[in-house]
Amino acid sequence: MNLMPEKLIHELSAPGRIGVSLPDCDVPATAIPPGLARASLKLPEADELTVIRHFTRLSQKNFSIDSHFYPLGSCTMKYNPKVNEQVAGLRGWRDAHPLVGDEFSQGALELIYKLQESLNEIGGFAVGSLQPAAGAHGELSGIFIIRAWHVSRGDLKRTKMLIPDSAHGTNPASCTMAGFTTLPVPSDAEGGVDLAALKAALAGEAGKEIAGIMITNPNTLGLFDRNIEEIARLVHEAGGLVYGDGANMNAVTGVFKPGNSGIDVMHFNLHKTFSTPHGGGGPGAGYVGVRKDLGDFLPGPIAAKKGDAYALAMPSKSIGRVKSFYGNFGVLVRAYAYVRMLGATGLRRLAENAVLNANYLKVKVEKSFKVKYPRRCMHEFVAMGDIAPGIHTLDIAKRLIDYGFHPPTIYFPLIVPEAIMIEPTETEDKETLDAFAEVLAKIAEEAVTNPDLLHNAPTTTPVGRLDEVAAARNPMLCFRG
Numbered sequence: 001m002n003l004m005p006e007k008l009i010h011e012l013s014a015p016g017r018i019g020v021s022l023p024d025c026d027v028p029a030t031a032i033p034p035g036l037a038r039a040s041l042k043l044p045e046a047d048e049l050t051v052i053r054h055f056t057r058l059s060q061k062n063f064s065i066d067s068h069f070y071p072l073g074s075c076t077m078k079y080n081p082k083v084n085e086q087v088a089g090l091r092g093w094r095d096a097h098p099l100v101g102d103e104f105s106q107g108a109l110e111l112i113y114k115l116q117e118s119l120n121e122i123g124g125f126a127v128g129s130l131q132p133a134a135g136a137h138g139e140l141s142g143i144f145i146i147r148a149w150h151v152s153r154g155d156l157k158r159t160k161m162l163i164p165d166s167a168h169g170t171n172p173a174s175c176t177m178a179g180f181t182t183l184p185v186p187s188d189a190e191g192g193v194d195l196a197a198l199k200a201a202l203a204g205e206a207g208k209e210i211a212g213i214m215i216t217n218p219n220t221l222g223l224f225d226r227n228i229e230e231i232a233r234l235v236h237e238a239g240g241l242v243y244g245d246g247a248n249m250n251a252v253t254g255v256f257k258p259g260n261s262g263i264d265v266m267h268f269n270l271h272k273t274f275s276t277p278h279g280g281g282g283p284g285a286g287y288v289g290v291r292k293d294l295g296d297f298l299p300g301p302i303a304a305k306k307g308d309a310y311a312l313a314m315p316s317k318s319i320g321r322v323k324s325f326y327g328n329f330g331v332l333v334r335a336y337a338y339v340r341m342l343g344a345t346g347l348r349r350l351a352e353n354a355v356l357n358a359n360y361l362k363v364k365v366e367k368s369f370k371v372k373y374p375r376r377c378m379h380e381f382v383a384m385g386d387i388a389p390g391i392h393t394l395d396i397a398k399r400l401i402d403y404g405f406h407p408p409t410i411y412f413p414l415i416v417p418e419a420i421m422i423e424p425t426e427t428e429d430k431e432t433l434d435a436f437a438e439v440l441a442k443i444a445e446e447a448v449t450n451p452d453l454l455h456n457a458p459t460t461t462p463v464g465r466l467d468e469v470a471a472a473r474n475p476m477l478c479f480r481g
C-alpha cells in the first residue's frame, strides 16, 4: 500500500508546466467562435513525469489478483494465466469482424464450436450455447428455456420456481425477470436441500404449478449435496425441470458431471472457473448447456459443423438471441486456451487442488473462527465473524485490508449469520494460505485485546471506514475540487 501524501492532479499543477510538445501549427489559425470561447478551462498544468507518477500511483491503489490474495468466496478470483491474454490478443481473433460472414470466419467458428464441445463434455450436456454474456444472463436464458419447454407441452400452469435458501441472489432475480414466482426451499442441518420440505412443495395440486428447481451444487456454503439425484428425481416426477447454477465449477471440473446427476439445464461462468479475468465489471460469458431434447430451445446462434466447415445455426425453437454476434468472443478465446492448456487431467487437478486448498485453510481458520458446517468442504467454506462482543464480520473484513488481503465475501450466504465466505482457489501456494490464516488468528486476538483496531479499520488506505449507507444513498460520482 502506498503511503505517500495524496494529492489531486490539480494540486500538482504549476503554471507553465507542460507535458506535450506540439509541432508548429501548419494550418491557418481561425478564431474560436464567440459563444464557445472561454477565458480559461482551468486545466491542470503538469509535466509528463508528474502525470505518469500520479496515475501510476493511483493504479496501484487497486487490489487485483496480480498483486494480492483475493479469497472472495463464490467468485473464484483465481490467477488468470497471461498466455490467455496473449492468445486473445492475436490479430486473427482480436480484429475478427462478425459481419464478414461464416466463410471468412472459419477459425472463429471452429473455436466457438470446439469450446461448446469441451464445455458440453465437462458438464455432461448434449448441447450448449455460448451466447450469454454473464452468469446471471445464462440463468435468465436457462429459465427461458424451461418456460419454453413447458409452454411447448401446453403446460401453462407452471409459474413457480423452487430455490434453496442458500442460493445466490441472481437466482431469484433471474426467475423474477423471466416472469416466475419464486418459492424458497429451506436447508437441512447438513446444509443441503431439506428433502421433506421439497416433497411437501411438490405434492398435490400445488406441485402442478412448479416449473422446476434452481439448484447450486456444490452450493454457496461450499458443500456438495449428496442428494442431488434424489432431488432431481422428485422434481422430474412432479413434472418440473432441474436448473443447475454452475457459476462456480471449481470444485468439480473433471470429477463430477452435473448433466449425469439429473440436471437438465445449467450455466457456467467462464469468468470464474474457466479463468477469464473478472471483477470491476469486466466482460464475462455464461455458457448454457442442456440435455438433448432441450437443445432446440437454446439461445442462438450456436456453432455447428457441416462436413469440414463450420457455420452458425439457430436452434429450431430457440428462445432467440440474447447477445449480439458471437457473444463476448474475446472471453471465449481465453477460456478455450485455458481448457486446452489444462486438458482433461489438468481440469481434474484444478478441482482437486481447489478442494485441497479450501480444506487446508478451513482447518487453520477453525482454530480462531467458528465454521458453520464443519464437514469437509468443496472449493469454499463459510466462517462466522462474531468472535468477540461488539465485533462484526464487517470489522474483520476491513481489518484484513490493513494487512494487505482482499476481504472474503461477507454476509452471504444469507442463512449464515455474520458470514465470511472464503474461497482460496487452486492457484495459491501454501505460504500464502498460511499467512492469511495467521493474520486471521491475529485479528481474532485483536478483537479481544484492542477491538478499536477493528472498528477503525482500514487505516492504511487513502479512504478509511466509509459510511456505507450514505455512500449508497448519496453517491458522489464526479470530481469536486
Ligand SMILES: *Cc1c(COP(=O)(O)O)cnc(C)c1O
Pocket: 074, 075, 134, 135, 136, 137, 168, 170, 171, 216, 220, 245, 247, 248, 269, 284
Ligand atoms: C457469480 C455467481 C453468479 C452470477 O454470475 P455473474 O456472472 O456475476 O452474473 C450466480 N451464481 C453463483 C453461485 C455465483 O457465484
